Amino acid sequence: MTRTEWKRKKKEELEAQKKETKAKPIQKINNSFIENVIHDSNVTALKTVWYLSSILEDFDTTKDMVTVTIDLRKMLNYTNLNAQDIRENFKNMQKTSITFINEEEEWEEYITLIPRVEFVWGKKIIHIDIYSKIAKLIIDVKKRYTLLNTSELMKLKKKHSLRLLPILKMIQSNNEETKQKKTYVLDEFNELFGTNYKNLTDIERNILLPAKKELEHHKIQSFKHEINFDNLGKGRPKAISITIEPTVTTS
DNA sequence: GAATCGCCAGCATACGTACA
């Protein structure tokens, strides 16, 4: 293959890649931090992000990058996690990058979630460098659920409870009484919780009921839910959605 | 090792349709 042929081939590959990229739901990647970076993560990852959101409030937005010092003892106390899990999680976040894409100006950039992590031996301190862009996204995680007390989250052990609580708070924050309940179809539930259940009964059995039990046990939040059926009176009714309505904790 | 999670296969249920 000649140099010219090679260049032409590369150009074609680049064009094909560009087309393929445009067909994908790019907006989803850069618009919703929590849905993507921690979508399939475990309880440790979720709690780490929530903790970061609580200490990043006053960072200097004029700088491209900020250094955050974490008091490990405070973090351990706040999150109920252990040091080894926190260490592993920061190492994983250090390997993770997210993509920012501007389709109008036709550019994209890849930013590492945490470019540098420094564990200071003996002092129980962790220094992390973090780009302002990323820091803003993490803070946005908290801003999206303004009524949420993040310390409540730390009591929870089930990841589905951790994801459901912010959703309940978000529904509850609607001023209009009629909007204080929300209906989700199967696909939306699977999207929210990162699962692939085939029917809504599984969602109820494996997600809603266990999460409800845990949230009520800690007296954090309660909710009512109702399965909505279609085709009543014509064949076996099909469960099409579940309506969730947050309520005041009673237990 | 126990608990939890995610999923699947087989069974149960509810209704429609064909046929005697």
Place this chain on the structure above:
DNA sequence: TGTACGTATGCTGGCGATTC
């Protein structure tokens, strides 16, 4: 009109994987 069968869907037990 009653019965058998077909279809669509939910329910349940259980198993393997993962997490604690």
